[in-house]
Amino acid sequence: MRRLTRSLWAQVLAGMVLGAAVGAARPAxxxxxxxxxxxxxRLVRMLIAPIIFTTVVTGxxxxxxxxKTGRVAWKAIVAFEALTTVALALGVVAGIAFGPxxxxxxxxxxxxxxxISGYTAAGKALTASEFILGIIPKDxxxxxxxxxxxxxxxxSLLFGIALAxxxxxxxxxxxxxxxxxxxxxxxxxxxxxxxxIGAFGAVAFTVGKFGPGALVGLGKLVAVFYLSCGxxxxxxxxxxxxxxxxGFTRFLxxxxxxxxxxxxxxxxxxxxxLLMEKMGxxxxxxxxxxxxxxxxxxxxxxxxxxxxxxxxxxxxxATNTPIALAKGLAIFGVLxxxxxxxxxxTGGGFIxxxxxxTAVGNVPLAGLxxxxxxxxxxxxxxALTNLVGNGVAAxxxxxxxxxxxxxxxxxxxxxxxxxxxxxxxxxxxxxxxVVPSGAExxxxxxxxxxxxxxxxx
Amino acid sequence: xxRLLHSLYAQVLxxxxxxxxxxxxxxxxxxxxxxxxxxxxKLVKMLIAPIVFTTVVTGxxxxxxxxKxxxxxxxxxxxxxxxxxxxxAIGLFVGKVVAPGSGMNVNPAALDTTAIASYTSAGHSMSTADFLLNIIPKDxxxxxxxxxxxxxxxxxxxCGVALAALKAxxxxxxxxIDGFSHVLFRIIAIIMRVAPLGAFGAMAFTVGKYGIASLxxxxxxxxxxxxxxxxxxxLVLGAVLRWxxxGVFRFLxxxxxxxxxxxxxxxxxxxxxLLMGKMExxxxxxxxxxxxxxxxxxxxxxxxxxxxxxxxxxxxxATNTQVSFGQxxxxxxxxxxxxxxxxxxTGGGFIxxxxxxTAVGNIPVAGLxxxxxxxxxxxxxxAITNLIGNGVAAxxxxxxxxxxxxxxxxxxxxxxxxxxxxxxxxxxxxPxxxxxxxxxxxxxAKERA
Numbered sequence: 001m002r003r004l005t006r007s008l009w010a011q012v013l014a015g016m017v018l019g020a021a022v023g024a025a026r027p028a029x030x031x032x033x034x035x036x037x038x039x040x041x042r043l044v045r046m047l048i049a050p051i052i053f054t055t056v057v058t059g060x061x062x063x064x065x066x067x068k069t070g071r072v073a074w075k076a077i078v079a080f081e082a083l084t085t086v087a088l089a090l091g092v093v094a095g096i097a098f099g100p101x102x103x104x105x106x107x108x109x110x111x112x113x114x115x116i117s118g119y120t121a122a123g124k125a126l127t128a129s130e131f132i133l134g135i136i137p138k139d140x141x142x143x144x145x146x147x148x149x150x151x152x153x154x155x156s157l158l159f160g161i162a163l164a165x166x167x168x169x170x171x172x173x174x175x176x177x178x179x180x181x182x183x184x185x186x187x188x189x190x191x192x193x194x195x196x197i198g199a200f201g202a203v204a205f206t207v208g209k210f211g212p213g214a215l216v217g218l219g220k221l222v223a224v225f226y227l228s229c230g231x232x233x234x235x236x237x238x239x240x241x242x243x244x245x246x247g248f249t250r251f252l253x254x255x256x257x258x259x260x261x262x263x264x265x266x267x268x269x270x271x272x273x274l275l276m277e278k279m280g281x282x283x284x285x286x287x288x289x290x291x292x293x294x295x296x297x298x299x300x301x302x303x304x305x306x307x308x309x310x311x312x313x314x315x316x317x318a319t320n321t322p323i324a325l326a327k328g329l330a331i332f333g334v335l336x337x338x339x340x341x342x343x344x345x346t347g348g349g350f351i352x353x354x355x356x357x358t359a360v361g362n363v364p365l366a367g368l369x370x371x372x373x374x375x376x377x378x379x380x381x382x383a384l385t386n387l388v389g390n391g392v393a394a395x396x397x398x399x400x401x402x403x404x405x406x407x408x409x410x411x412x413x414x415x416x417x418x419x420x421x422x423x424x425x426x427x428x429x430x431x432x433x434v435v436p437s438g439a440e441x442x443x444x445x446x447x448x449x450x451x452x453x454x455x456x457x
Numbered sequence: 458x459x460r461l462l463h464s465l466y467a468q469v470l471x472x473x474x475x476x477x478x479x480x481x482x483x484x485x486x487x488x489x490x491x492x493x494x495x496x497x498x499k500l501v502k503m504l505i506a507p508i509v510f511t512t513v514v515t516g517x518x519x520x521x522x523x524x525k526x527x528x529x530x531x532x533x534x535x536x537x538x539x540x541x542x543x544x545x546a547i548g549l550f551v552g553k554v555v556a557p558g559s560g561m562n563v564n565p566a567a568l569d570t571t572a573i574a575s576y577t578s579a580g581h582s583m584s585t586a587d588f589l590l591n592i593i594p595k596d597x598x599x600x601x602x603x604x605x606x607x608x609x610x611x612x613x614x615x616c617g618v619a620l621a622a623l624k625a626x627x628x629x630x631x632x633x634i635d636g637f638s639h640v641l642f643r644i645i646a647i648i649m650r651v652a653p654l655g656a657f658g659a660m661a662f663t664v665g666k667y668g669i670a671s672l673x674x675x676x677x678x679x680x681x682x683x684x685x686x687x688x689x690x691x692l693v694l695g696a697v698l699r700w701x702x703x704g705v706f707r708f709l710x711x712x713x714x715x716x717x718x719x720x721x722x723x724x725x726x727x728x729x730x731l732l733m734g735k736m737e738x739x740x741x742x743x744x745x746x747x748x749x750x751x752x753x754x755x756x757x758x759x760x761x762x763x764x765x766x767x768x769x770x771x772x773x774x775a776t777n778t779q780v781s782f783g784q785x786x787x788x789x790x791x792x793x794x795x796x797x798x799x800x801x802x803t804g805g806g807f808i809x810x811x812x813x814x815t816a817v818g819n820i821p822v823a824g825l826x827x828x829x830x831x832x833x834x835x836x837x838x839x840a841i842t843n844l845i846g847n848g849v850a851a852x853x854x855x856x857x858x859x860x861x862x863x864x865x866x867x868x869x870x871x872x873x874x875x876x877x878x879x880x881x882x883x884x885x886x887x888p889x890x891x892x893x894x895x896x897x898x899x900x901x902a903k904e905r906a
Contacts, residue, residue, distance in 0.1 A: 129492040136499040139506050141601035155503070162643035173636035 008195060009257040015196035016203045016264050023207025030208020036201020037265060043191045043198075044270040047184055049144050051273050052294045053156045054181035059290025060160025061174050069161060069291070076292045076397050080300040083389055086236055087305035088335050092328065094228040094306075095313030100221040104318040106370065150298055188273045192261075199264025206266070206377065218374045221314050228306050229381040237302075237392045244399040245406050250413040254282065255391055259384060268383040268390075272297060275391055282412055283405035284398035292397045296390035303385025304352065305339045307378060311353055315367030323363075331356070331363075350375055469833045472657035476830065477672060479657075480664025487665025493658020494826045498811075500648045502822065504641055505812045506601045510613045511638035513794060516755055517617025518631050533749045533854050537757040538793075540697075540846065544689060544762035545792055549785060551685045551763075552770030557677035561775040563667060563827065606816035610794055645808065652833065659829040675831050678771050685763050686838045694759075694849045701856040702863050707870040711739065712848055719840045729754060732848055739869055740862030741855040749854050753847035758796055760842025761806045764835055765792050768810055769817070772824035784817060791816045806839055807832050 023030030060069050135154050137143035143151035163170045163177075238248035252259070255278060258271040276293045280286045312331055316323050323331070338356045350371075357365045371378075398404040480487030592611045594600035600608035620627040620634075663671050695705035709716070712735060715728040729750065736746045769788055773780045780788075795809045795816070807825075814822045855861040 133492060133496050133499060136496060137503045138499075139602060139604035140503050141506060141598065142604065143503075145598065145602040158644045158647060159640060162640045162647060165643055165647075166639055169639055170636065172632055173640055176633055176636075 007257075008192065009260050011196035012199045012257070012260040012264050015198075015200035016260070019200040019203030019205075019264075020207050022200075023204040023209075027208040030204035033201040033208070034205040037198050037203075037205055038201075040191075040194055040198025040201070041265055041267050041270055043194065044188070044267075044273075045147070047188055047191070048269060048272060049147050049149065049152045051181070051184050051188070052149065052152050053144070053159075054177050054184060055276060055290040056153060056156035056294060057160040057163060057177050058174065058181055059287035060157065061163040061170065061177075062287055069157070069164075072288055072291050072397065072401060073157075073295070075400050076295055076393065077299065079292075079393050079397055079400070080296060083236070083240075083300060083302050083393065084305040084339055085336065087232055087302040087385075087389075088309045088332060088339065090228055090232055090236075091306040091309030092313060092332065094224055094231075095310045095317075098220070098224045099317055100224045100310075101314040101317030101319075104370075105320060106318045106367065149294075153294055153298065185273060185277065192274070195261050195264070195270075198270075199261065202265050218370070221310075222374060222377055225307060225310055225378050226381050228310060229303055229385045232302060232306055233385055233388050237388055240396050241392050244395050244404065246395065246409055246413060250416075251391070251395075252388070254278070254413055254416050255388070258387060258391075262383045262387045263380055266379045266383050268303075268386040269297065271387055275387065275394075279391060279394040282395070283408035284394050285401060285403035288398045288401055288403055289394050292394045293390055296393050297386075300390055300393050301339060301382075301386050302389035303382035305335070306385065307382050308335050308339055308353055308356060311371060312356060312363060315357070315370065316363045318370060319364050319367050321363050327362070468653040469656045469830075472653035473660045473830045476657040476660030477664045477669075480661040480666075481669050484665040487661035490658040490661040490665070491826075494655050494660075494662055494829055495658075495823075497648075497651060497655025497658070497829055498823070498825050500651070501645070501808060501811055501825075502604070502815075504644060504648075505606065505808060505815060506604050506609045508638070508641050508645075508808055509606060509609050509795065509812050510601070510616075511634050511641060513610060513613035514617040514620060515631065515635050515638055517614060518620040518627065519752075519755070529745055529748055529854065529858060530752075532857050533752060533850065534756070536850055536854060536857075537753065540693075540759055540850070541757060541762045541796060542789075542793065543693060544759040544846075545766050545789055545796070547685060547689060547693075548763040548766030549770065549789065551681055552767045552774075555677070555681045556770075556774055557681050557767075558674055558771040558774030561667060561671055561674045561827075562777060563775045563824065604815065606795075606812050607791070610791070610816065614794070652829070656830040656833070659826045663827055663830070671827075674775065675827070678767070679831055679834055682764060682767055682835050683838050685767065686760055686842045689759065689763060690842060690845050694845060697853055698849055701852050701861065703852065703866060703870060707873070708848070708852075709845070711735070711870055711873050712845070715844060715848075716841055719844050720837055728844055732844065736848060736851040739852070740865035741851050742858060742860035745855045745858055745860060746851050749851045750847050753850050754843075757846055757850055758839075758843045759846035760839035761809065762792065762796050763842065764806055764839050765796055765810055765813060768828060769813060769820065772814065772827065773820045775827055776821050776824050778820050780820070784819070788813065788817055806836065 019030070019033070022033070135150050137148070137151040137155060140155055143155055163174055166173075234248070241248050241251055255275065258274050258278065261271045261274070262268050272293065276289055279289045279293065309332070312335070313323070315321075334356055338352050350368075353371075354365065354368060357363050357368065395404065395409075399406075476487070476490070479490070592607050594605065594608040594612060597612055600612060620631055623630075663675075690709075691705060698705045698708055712732065715732050715735065718728045718731065733746050733750050736750065737743050766788065769792075770780070772778075791813050792809075795812050807828075810828075811822060811825055814820050814825065852861065852866075856863075
């Protein structure tokens with residue numbers, strides 16, 4: 001019991017249950033608790049850019065050499081393209097099959113568009129050359145200051161390749177970046193202690209604001225979306241993982257802590273550093289993880305992809321806009337691009353949706369207003385699917401590279417707690433590298449050690 | 458042939474020719490190639506602030522070392538300052554007289570639409586007090602984020618002086634900053650691989666937009682630069698050598714091997730170890746050479762200095778930007794700092810130029826687009842002038858110290874081949890083994906070649 005209360009995932013779960021209870025009993029209080037959730041997400045977000053920089057740089061510098069980096073990045077992009085295309089297709093199929101918006105008969109001219117003006121402005125379609133030039137920072141420090149993840153990744157790639165090329169002359173800088181990385185992960189471990197509070201606040205807000213009743217009107221859309229995400233995760237991602245040689249339910253159990261934090265905060269970003277560390281411990285090549293997971297957060301948003309097509313079809317149905325097959329394919333094509341550029345514009349799925357509608361043309365942008373109210377509810381499933389998709393991508397690309405330690409991965413998944421505790425006791429996990437979950441393990445492993453230590457050897 | 462295609466020089470040349478043809482044949486398509494040139498400039502620009510910081514800090518901190526070495530270091534510094542200032546002034550003078558860029562009538566807004574606002578706002582005249590106060594950053598990180606080079610320079614100078622004052626306590630930090638500077642220059646080397654693409658785009662755009670006549674202006678700039686460099690070597694460096702008691706043409710003949718190596722790699726760094734050995738054999742004092750030549754590679758870049766002022770004026774003329782006398786002095790002052798430690802790395806001069814334009818403010822940085830295509834063709838003359846300047850510096854400082862064996866030097870120069878043959882027989886000095894810490898510095902340059 002003591003072990004349970006000390007473990008982070010149990011605390012996060014408790015925070016969520018408590019939050020839901022507060023939100024349901026006293027909606028006003030629940031809404032007022034929003035800053036707790038937002039504050040936690042901000043705490044994590046402030047560390048994302050430097051963490052991406054240090055992990056990408058050390059990852060590449062250790063792999064040594066551009067050729068390998070290029071190959072891994074290329075494989076990652078292929079995997080991302082394949083996964084997001086399947087996800088987009090799934091959204092279209094589900095939207096057409098279930099027709100969640102049919103019969104709503106919304107007149108786009110009578111919808112108040114003020115609520116979405118911010119998104120539509122940000123969603124202005126970028127041209128290809130603008131997008132590519134936009135990846136180059138105005139100034140390196142500016143990329144970090146503005147927290148532009150794509151720019152940070154771009155500079156980190158260059159920096160890592162240059163560092164690898166310097167070989168011995170670069171050891172000092174590499175050691176420094178590694179120290180910095182360890183420090184940042186340690187800061188993250190401290191921040192993660194606040195995860196239960198963040199989950200509590202965020203869930204209390206969502207339940208208090210929207211309540212169970214708010215969902216009924218658009219309930220069909222939400223239900224179809226959750227169903228589609230479920231199908232994607234349990235069929236598509238599970239198949240990919242099976243191909244890599246691992247069992248899916250065990251994998252989900254292994255990343256339960258990350259899932260809960262994502263569910264609680266409805267932001268997959270908040271679990272990014274945790275996920276990277278955990279994939280490394282699973283037996284994925286660390287340089288691969290260092291490259292694939294941060295890139296995946298920009299280019300492998302599978303949950304967002306399902307959402308984008310489904311929501312587009314939904315708006316078309318609700319506003320009685322007929323979509324011919326050709327138009328449907330056009331939407332699909334546009335989304336293949338916008339679902340990637342979503343990452344370049346912070347704010348995520350909703351802005352990408354606005355961009356898509358703008359680009360497609362005949363589906364009224366005003367229809368977005370319908371979604372504003374329930375976006376938060378759908379973002380839970382979106383974030384969870386994104387998270388699982390990135391974890392699976394890290395495993396699959398490692399496997400593809402032939403750098404997945406399969407026997408280790410199986411052992412870890414077979415007995416998550418035991419392997420983790422044993423590793424901690426044996427000291428094979430570098431305590432510096434062990435992240436939040438390390439803090440959890442310190443409690444768990446320490447507890448185990450005192451049990452065995454109590455018996456005479 | 459294969460080697461030729463692999464050399465960046467040939468690739469850039471090819472790209473420039475293809476770009477110019479495309480721009481001439483199909484102006485619309487040529488103009489549409491603008492993002493290629495613009496992207497290349499952006500790649501270079503994003504690194505300016507950190508590179509200025511690391512080079513100026515390490516430069517000043519090491520200059521502190523230099524002073525510690527004493528009289529020789531001080532003399533070398535004085536000589537370097539005088540010569541580079543002279544070179545900067547000559548570049549400025551030639552730029553004003555020849556005016557290679559006038560008549561191009563380039564509209565900077567067409568070069569980089571995103572950046573117009575900053576020029577127009579920077580164009581407002583500022584009072585001296587405002588100007589001085591603006592050099593102090595609101596916040597140190599803010600200065601880097603906004604890429605305000607004057608502010609970054611100000612902070613870097615403070616950091617460098619403080620680091621030098623820390624002496625031994627600062628060595629670890631100095632090493633680290635030096636390491637970062639290596640990484641950054643390595644990134645520049647990577648970026649330079651796409652220079653052909655940038656040169657192609659820039660050339661296609663320039664010719665497409667401003668017509669084939671714009672090539673004439675660029676040709677004028679190259680011609681002016683080569684002529685100035687030649688005159689600088691023969692007149693200025695020649696006079697300095699004459700004072701030391703040697704003839705400049707014989708001296709050039711003596712170091713012809715190094716000149717050819719530099720010509721091949723277009724980086725004066727690659728010939729550094731060879732030059733040091735040769736200066737010693739000429740009769741210069743060994744400790745003086747060991748100090749003056751390596752430091753000269755950071756502080757005595759004569760060719761780069763000429764290029765910087767000349768190119769700055771070229772861009773100002775091409776974009777019809779008025780440069781007042783005060784601004785000319787400002788350019789000189791900024792360059793006195795940025796041209797130091799700009800490193801004799803390929804592409805280093807381009808970075809410094811970008812930094813200078815950013816610092817001066819009212820000359821559009823986007824004007825660099827005009828130079829991408831031709832920068833490579835000037836880097837040869839730049840590197841060779843730098844090399845000769847450093848050889849001469851070793852001779853002059855030795856002479857100043859009274860440690861130049863003038864008879865030996867004259868005899869060597871009088872009969873180069875005989876002396877060389879004798880030395881070969883005696884077993885050629887292995888350049889890198891003689892100065893181990895320089896082997897490392899030379900290695901990347903060789904790799905690049």
